[in-house]
Amino acid sequence: MAVLKVTFTKTNRDKLAQVLWVLNWVSVITGIILFSLGLFLKVEIQKRRELMSDEIHSVPNMLIAVGLVACGINFLGGKICYECVDMVKFLRWKLLLLPYIICTFFFTFCILVGALMCYTMRNNLEESLFLGLRDAMRYYKDTDTPGRCYIKRTVDLLQIQFQCCGNDGYRDWFQIQWISQRYLDVSSNEVVNRLRSNVEGKYLMDGVPFSCCNLYSPRPCIQQQITNNSAHYNYDYQTEELNLNQKGCRQALLEYYTQIMQSIGLIVLIIWLFELSVLTGVRYLQTSMENVLRLGDPDSESDGWLLENSIAETARYNFNIIKSLGKCYQVDDDPNIDVPSTSQQAQVNVPTRQIPLAS
Amino acid sequence: MVWAKVKFPFEKRVKLAQGLWLLSWLATLGGAITFCLGCFLKTELRRRAEVMDNTEIYIVPNTLIIAGMAAMGINYFATRICQDALDATRFPRWKTFLKPYFCCSIFFTTLMLIGVILSYAMKGTLEGSLKVGLKNGIRFYKDTDTPGRCFQKQTIDRLQMEFQCCGNNDYKDWFEVQWISNRYLDFSTKEVKDRIKSNVDGRYLVDGVPFSCCNPSSPRPCIQYKITNNSAHYNYEHQTEELNIFIHGCREALLNYYMGLMNSFGAVVLSVFVLQCTVLASLRYLQTSLEALVGQENTEVETEGYLLEKSISETIMEYLDPVLKLMLLNQVEDGQVKAEAGAAGTSGTAGATTPAT
Numbered sequence: 001m002a003v004l005k006v007t008f009t010k011t012n013r014d015k016l017a018q019v020l021w022v023l024n025w026v027s028v029i030t031g032i033i034l035f036s037l038g039l040f041l042k043v044e045i046q047k048r049r050e051l052m053s054d055e056i057h058s059v060p061n062m063l064i065a066v067g068l069v070a071c072g073i074n075f076l077g078g079k080i081c082y083e084c085v086d087m088v089k090f091l092r093w094k095l096l097l098l099p100y101i102i103c104t105f106f107f108t109f110c111i112l113v114g115a116l117m118c119y120t121m122r123n124n125l126e127e128s129l130f131l132g133l134r135d136a137m138r139y140y141k142d143t144d145t146p147g148r149c150y151i152k153r154t155v156d157l158l159q160i161q162f163q164c165c166g167n168d169g170y171r172d173w174f175q176i177q178w179i180s181q182r183y184l185d186v187s188s189n190e191v192v193n194r195l196r197s198n199v200e201g202k203y204l205m206d207g208v209p210f211s212c213c214n215l216y217s218p219r220p221c222i223q224q225q226i227t228n229n230s231a232h233y234n235y236d237y238q239t240e241e242l243n244l245n246q247k248g249c250r251q252a253l254l255e256y257y258t259q260i261m262q263s264i265g266l267i268v269l270i271i272w273l274f275e276l277s278v279l280t281g282v283r284y285l286q287t288s289m290e291n292v293l294r295l296g297d298p299d300s301e302s303d304g305w306l307l308e309n310s311i312a313e314t315a316r317y318n319f320n321i322i323k324s325l326g327k328c329y330q331v332d333d334d335p336n337i338d339v340p341s342t343s344q345q346a347q348v349n350v351p352t353r354q355i356p357l358a359s
Numbered sequence: 360m361v362w363a364k365v366k367f368p369f370e371k372r373v374k375l376a377q378g379l380w381l382l383s384w385l386a387t388l389g390g391a392i393t394f395c396l397g398c399f400l401k402t403e404l405r406r407r408a409e410v411m412d413n414t415e416i417y418i419v420p421n422t423l424i425i426a427g428m429a430a431m432g433i434n435y436f437a438t439r440i441c442q443d444a445l446d447a448t449r450f451p452r453w454k455t456f457l458k459p460y461f462c463c464s465i466f467f468t469t470l471m472l473i474g475v476i477l478s479y480a481m482k483g484t485l486e487g488s489l490k491v492g493l494k495n496g497i498r499f500y501k502d503t504d505t506p507g508r509c510f511q512k513q514t515i516d517r518l519q520m521e522f523q524c525c526g527n528n529d530y531k532d533w534f535e536v537q538w539i540s541n542r543y544l545d546f547s548t549k550e551v552k553d554r555i556k557s558n559v560d561g562r563y564l565v566d567g568v569p570f571s572c573c574n575p576s577s578p579r580p581c582i583q584y585k586i587t588n589n590s591a592h593y594n595y596e597h598q599t600e601e602l603n604i605f606i607h608g609c610r611e612a613l614l615n616y617y618m619g620l621m622n623s624f625g626a627v628v629l630s631v632f633v634l635q636c637t638v639l640a641s642l643r644y645l646q647t648s649l650e651a652l653v654g655q656e657n658t659e660v661e662t663e664g665y666l667l668e669k670s671i672s673e674t675i676m677e678y679l680d681p682v683l684k685l686m687l688l689n690q691v692e693d694g695q696v697k698a699e700a701g702a703a704g705t706s707g708t709a710g711a712t713t714p715a716t
Contacts, residue, residue: 143578156575160520183579185593210573210581215516218503219543221570233545 002305008288010299016288017085020281024078027278030271031070034111037264038063044260048253050154053131059121059261062114063268070111070275073104077282087298090289097286104279111272118265122258129250133167140209141180156211162256164249165212170226172248177202178209208244217242280306361665362674367648369659375648376444379641383437386638389631390430393471396624397423403620407613409514412491415484419621422474423628429467430635436460437642444645447658457646464639471632478621485617489610493527500569501540516571522616524609525572530586532608537562538569568604577602640666 008016042060049055080097083089136155142148159165166172184191184203195201206227213221222243225231237243288304295302307314367375401420404411440457443449496515502508519525526532544551544563555561566587573581582603585591648664667674 149578152578153575160575179580180578183593210570210583211575213570215513215520215571218509218512218540220539223570233543 002303002309003307003311005303005305006284007301008284008304009301013285013288013292013302014085016281016285017081020081020278020285021078023274023278023281024074024081027074027275028071028078030274031067031072031074033067034070034268034271035064035067037267038065038067041260041264044257048154048158050151051132051136051158051249051253052125052128053135054128056121056124056128059114059117062110062117063264066107066111066114069107070271073100073107074275074278076100077104077278081282081285084285084289087289087292090293094290094293097282101279101283101286104275104282108272108275108279111268111275115265115268115272118261118268121261122254125257126250126254129253130167133250133253137167137172137176137178140176140178143180144182156209158249158253159209159211159245162247162249162252163214163245164247164252165208165245166248167250168248169246170208170212170244173208173212174204174206177204179203179205212244214242214245219243361663362667362670364663364665365644366661367644367664368661372645372648372662373445375641375645376441379638379645380438380441382634382638382641383434383441386631386634387431387434387438389634390427390434392427393423393430393628393631394427396627397421397427400620400624404617407518409511410489410492410496410518410609410613411485412488412495413484416481416488419474419478419481422470422477423624426467426471426474426628429463430471430631433460433464433467434635434638437638440642441645444649447652450649451653454650461639461643468632468635468639471628471635475625475628475632478625482614482618486610486614489613490527493610497527497532497536497538500536500538503540504542516569518609518613519569519571519605522609522612523574523605524607524612525568525605526608527610528608529606530568530572530604533568533572534564534566537564539563539565572604574602574605577604579603 038060041063042057045052045055045057045060077100080093080100083093136151139145139148139151140155141152143152181203186192186195191203194203194205198204205224207224208226210221210223213223222232222235222240226244227237229236283306284304287306287308288302291302291304292298292300309317397420400423401417404416404420408414440453443453496511496518499505499508499511500515501512503512541563546552551563554565555563558564565584567584568586570581570583573583582592582595582600586604587597589596643666644664647666648662651662651664652658652660669677
């Protein structure tokens with residue numbers, strides 16, 4: 001009992017082949033789109049690699065690889081479909097078609113995996129950003145240490161661009177010494193007192209860098225002595241919301257990347273559905289052409305199907321093939337091989353006949 | 360005496376028509392590109408309209424938009440004419456259309472050239488407009504509670520951060536303006552009272568700049584207050600410090616940005632102009648060489664094509680004559696009236712004198 005059998009006349013087969021040829025070329029373009037999406041994601045992650053503790057390479061690499069393979073597979077598919085209309089050329093491709101279809105089936109499975117990875121990347125990213133931002137803020141002041149000179153600029157530009165401050169909020173800056181020792185006058189009383197009052201000898205203050213300042217504030221930015229209401233006129237830090245950026249940079253970056261990933265994931269899912277439909281078309285074309293060959297008349301109607309027998313039977317058949325592959329060096333019940341058996345029953349079953357003597 | 364005469368054998372005419380068809384489609388594309396460049400320039404100017412005082416500079420993108428649209432139309436008709444050119448039955452229907460077509464085309468092509476020239480020539484106007492606009496923006500920076508000026512602070516802050524600039528000419532412009540609103544000044548403190556008293560206009564001036572002037576590339580945390588006071592900060596000398604705040608003025612930064620845009624667009628539009636001129640000249644040659652075929656039985660003979668039927672001066676006179684006649688006609692009428700009046704006067708005086716004798 002064939003699965004989803006459809007009858008194809010000659011004109012139907014020709015039309016199917018032409019449509020599949022066009023669709024395969026469209027799929028090459030979607031493969032290029034996949035490739036460029038992977039490249040875009042890779043560039044976006046590279047841009048902020050200083051803020052991540054370990055970069056997420058798996059998703060963009062997967063997308064890039066899948067995109068390239070899609071281009072190749074669909075290019076081949078287009079060529080095959082173009083030539084399949086003619087019976088003579090079909091014979092050339094006959095043997096290749098079934099492995100091609102199986103490969104494409106596994107490949108579409110990879111596209112689906114790629115799409116799902118896009119949605120699951122979020123957790124890894126959050127962890128990576130938490131650690132990365134914490135380290136970046138710690139090294140903010142080290143503009144004279146090689147390898148860390150540009151962290152200050154990266155963090156400042158990040159806070160300005162995403163309108164965020166600190167890891168979870170602006171209070172993260174209160175726990176870090178973000179002013180380098182080179183710019184602290186260690187001879188002044190104030191500095192000495194502050195250093196002494198801290199256990200680890202760090203210069204901590206309730207101030208934030210200028211990049212935390214909110215553009216939309218109606219008053220000039222208050223970045224020093226933020227929690228000290230009396231230091232500023234007409235200021236209450238608990239109710240003041242517009243002075244500094246309220247959002248944490250981890251949340252801002254996470255939202256940004258999640259948005260990108262969700263859009264990319266959606267596009268990849270659509271491409272997956274498209275590839276699946278092209279694959280179905282190619283399978284129908286293959287089976288209908290093979291049936292035409294079996295019938296012998298190239299102009300006759302033929303049936304096309306997805307699977308020749310029902311799903312359970314096909315699964316059993318394939319499973320048996322795999323089992324027998326495992327036993328290929330073991331003896332099977334081929335009647336031409338003389339196997340001396342040691343069981344009693346076998347001896348009894350073998351009839352013995354006396355050869356009649358010639359009289 | 361025809362001007363710019365060229366002989367066209369049959370094959371050359373055919374090649375001219377085919378080449379011109381291709382060129383016209385390219386020129387249509389060029390016209391579309393000019394239109395798009397004009398639109399882009401207009402949106403970019405609109406984005407920063409709050410720091411510009413007047414809208415005179417908009418003439419450049421508007422000219423490019425009009426010239427681009429006209430170029431698309433002109434070249435579309437040129438392709439249609441080319442397609443019909445080699446068919447002797449279909450070409451004559453374009454005859455009456457061609458003369459006004461050429462006049463319009465020359466007008467709009469000149470408009471394109473004028474647009475390019477304006478984009479280089481209007482630098483001074485743009486600079487003046489930016490100067491006044493930025494001055495006002497800085498003056499109204501503190502007025503975040505005045506309707507109509509609430510967003511000046513935001514605009515200026517964003518501008519300074521995006522273009523990495525500070526102030527109008529440079530950061531010292533902020534020292535001459537009170538950019539901290541009175542609502543946030545504690546008038547009961549001695550410091551504020553002293554500062555206001557020491558100023559003639561009663562303004563609170565500081566040697567400080569807003570946070571948007573801070574340079575993210577600076578190795579040290581930003582120093583925005585008491586900039587000129589070296590002793591207020593450790594290890595700081597304001598004359599040699601270059602990385603702390605942005606040293607360029609916003610006028611210069613914006614001017615460079617817009618002139619860069621207009622220069623590159625001008626180069627592209629100039630090449631479209633040259634292409635357009637080539638199309639028009641080739642079309643004129645095609646028209647004149649085909650018109651010479653009228654009445655001839657054999658359509659494959661060699662004909663002459665020219666750009667102008669008479670020499671340049673004669674053609675100019677031909678077009679100016681009606682205009683001059685219109686002006687001279689009035690003068691002739693006046694002259695006649697005067698002559699008649701004079702004749703009447705003399706005859707009157709003559710008549711008056713004769714009875715005396």
